[in-house]
Amino acid sequence: MSDSPVPDSSSKGKFAGEGKALTTQDLDGHNLPPSPAPSTPRNGRKYALMTELVYTESNDQYNASSVPIYQSATFKQSSATGGDQEYDYTRSGNPTRTHLERHLAKIMNANRALVVSSGMGALDVITRLLRPGDEVITGDDLYGGTNRLLKYLSTHGGIVVHHIDTTHPETVQAVVNSKTALVLLETPTNPLIKICDIPAIATIVHNVNPTAIVAVDNTMLSPMLQNPLDLGADIVYESGTKYLSGHHDLMAGVIAVNDNAIGERLFFTINASGCGLSPFDSWLLLRGVKTLGVRMEKQQANAQRIAEFLESHGFKVRYPGLKSHPQYDLHWSMARGAGAVLSFETGDVHVSERIVESARLWAISVSFGCVNSLISMPCRMSHASIDEKTRRERNMPEDIIRLCVGIEDPEDLVDDLSRALVQAGAVNITPDGFRALGAGQTLGEDEDQKPASTSSG
Numbered sequence: 491m492s493d494s495p496v497p498d499s500s501s502k503g504k505f506a507g508e509g510k511a512l513t514t515q516d517l518d519g520h521n522l523p524p525s526p527a528p529s530t531p532r533n534g535r536k537y538a539l540m541t542e543l544v545y546t547e548s549n550d551q552y553n554a555s556s557v558p559i560y561q562s563a564t565f566k567q568s569s570a571t572g573g574d575q576e577y578d579y580t581r582s583g584n585p586t587r588t589h590l591e592r593h594l595a596k597i598m599n600a601n602r603a604l605v606v607s608s609g610m611g612a613l614d615v616i617t618r619l620l621r622p623g624d625e626v627i628t629g630d631d632l633y634g635g636t637n638r639l640l641k642y643l644s645t646h647g648g649i650v651v652h653h654i655d656t657t658h659p660e661t662v663q664a665v666v667n668s669k670t671a672l673v674l675l676e677t678p679t680n681p682l683i684k685i686c687d688i689p690a691i692a693t694i695v696h697n698v699n700p701t702a703i704v705a706v707d708n709t710m711l712s713p714m715l716q717n718p719l720d721l722g723a724d725i726v727y728e729s730g731t732k733y734l735s736g737h738h739d740l741m742a743g744v745i746a747v748n749d750n751a752i753g754e755r756l757f758f759t760i761n762a763s764g765c766g767l768s769p770f771d772s773w774l775l776l777r778g779v780k781t782l783g784v785r786m787e788k789q790q791a792n793a794q795r796i797a798e799f800l801e802s803h804g805f806k807v808r809y810p811g812l813k814s815h816p817q818y819d820l821h822w823s824m825a826r827g828a829g830a831v832l833s834f835e836t837g838d839v840h841v842s843e844r845i846v847e848s849a850r851l852w853a854i855s856v857s858f859g860c861v862n863s864l865i866s867m868p869c870r871m872s873h874a875s876i877d878e879k880t881r882r883e884r885n886m887p888e889d890i891i892r893l894c895v896g897i898e899d900p901e902d903l904v905d906d907l908s909r910a911l912v913q914a915g916a917v918n919i920t921p922d923g924f925r926a927l928g929a930g931q932t933l934g935e936d937e938d939q940k941p942a943s944t945s946s947g
């Protein structure tokens with residue numbers, strides 16, 4: 491079994507179980523998406539990832555099966571100098587949080603993981619590595635909150651931010667220089683589901699500037715499906731609010747690194763600023779992570795079903811589980827699954843609004859990665875903080891609908907979506923069923939194939 495991220499044909503038909511073959515169909519009999527490249531257990535792992543998710547070693551005095559919540563702000567010390575005890579104050583460290591961090595480091599193939607109060611908190615901690623005059627290179631399709639924080643840093647923090655089309659490594663090559671301190675990638679991007687070549691970009695960046703940090707936001711896939719540190723990234727971070735926790739009952743952010751010096755600098759900021767995850771939320775996240783594998787398996791199979799359903803009815807669907815995705819091969823060279831977020835267009839913003847508002851089972855909500863399915867219009871919701879002019883410059887379709895697929899029965903999801911499409915007037919009814927209005931356009935035919943222009947700010 492190779493350690494290479496590139497899947498070989500023998501890995502097809504397996505889920506992200508590091509070499510453990512699973513069936514090619516889910517429990518509902520639907521075909522699972524193409525499969526993961528197994529990798530050798532490492533970084534302290536004894537077992538396959540599915541097993542490691544649930545397997546935690548605890549040194550609890552009562553051998554509690556569930557790691558206890560140490561709901562204490564401070565800890566009694568044995569002497570005035572504190573002695574050699576591990577904990578003095580929860581902002582600096584807490585046993586429940588430490589347990590979660592060690593568990594996540596194992597799962598993320600990292601030497602160290604740190605947990606903070608939200609995904610944006612994680613990015614904030616990472617950007618505190620920057621100094622005025624530093625340059626950041628990032629994508630032109632990014633989560634709205636990420637764009638907002640970077641805009642703030644460029645306006646008030648003396649940081650130069652280049653938004654470029656990071657789906658083309660040569661555009662990174664053209665911009666990277668000795669002032670580049672951070673290259674920030676999402677792959678797949680939220681919400682246009684574009685793919686960035688992490689190994690190619692990391693090589694380009696480190697060749698030009700070995701001190702530049704390549705950070706990957708892995709929120710859209712989770713460590714179950716992609717390990718950016720194994721692909722050349724220096725930092726991986728995620729919103730734990732999404733797949734890792736899986737139930738929309740907490741906010742959290744995770745940062746993982748292999749370089750201990752970077753880890754220490756990140757920990758300094760977390761302790762100094764006080765954004766470490768609370769003991770209770772650490773416990774909740776630990777609980778959520780245990781079911782990440784089974785949730786992801788089901789969510790992914792459902793997402794594939796929905797993506798195929800929409801595409802077969804003529805909609806332009808963005809999902810890396812579909813062969814029509816223009817970067818399908820690149821995605822599968824890095825990832826072990828397609829995730830459960832997809833987007834599609836209708837060609838008419840009012841039709842899209844009507845679809846979203848006609849759905850019943852699909853809740854109108856931001857966020858994703860949860861057990862229940864969500865529907866949203868990114869330009870009006872998750873990405874509304876990006877102004878309309880910038881959205882236009884970055885080719886973000888106003889009518890785009892994002893679907894975040896949960897673990898429900900897939901036929902209920904299809905039925906509800908079909909009803910919403912018909913009710914919204916998004917389809918032509920034909921003797922054979924229905925077809926999207928304005929059908930016929932495929933992803934490969936549009937602007938996604940061309941590098942977009944560079945913009946700063």
Ligand SMILES: Cc1ncc(COP(=O)(O)O)c(C=O)c1O
Nearest residue numbers: 608609610633680709729731742
């Ligand atoms: C891709 C991505 N990264 C980061 C975040 C920020 O995470 P949080 O909401 O936990 O702050 C989000 C969503 O909020 C996201 O979609």
Ligand SMILES: N[C@@H](CCSC[C@H](N)C(=O)O)C(=O)O
Nearest residue numbers: 633635856857858871872875
């Ligand atoms: N009002 C919030 C919107 C959060 S969007 C959450 C998530 N990342 C998503 O993509 O749905 C804000 O302005 O940050």
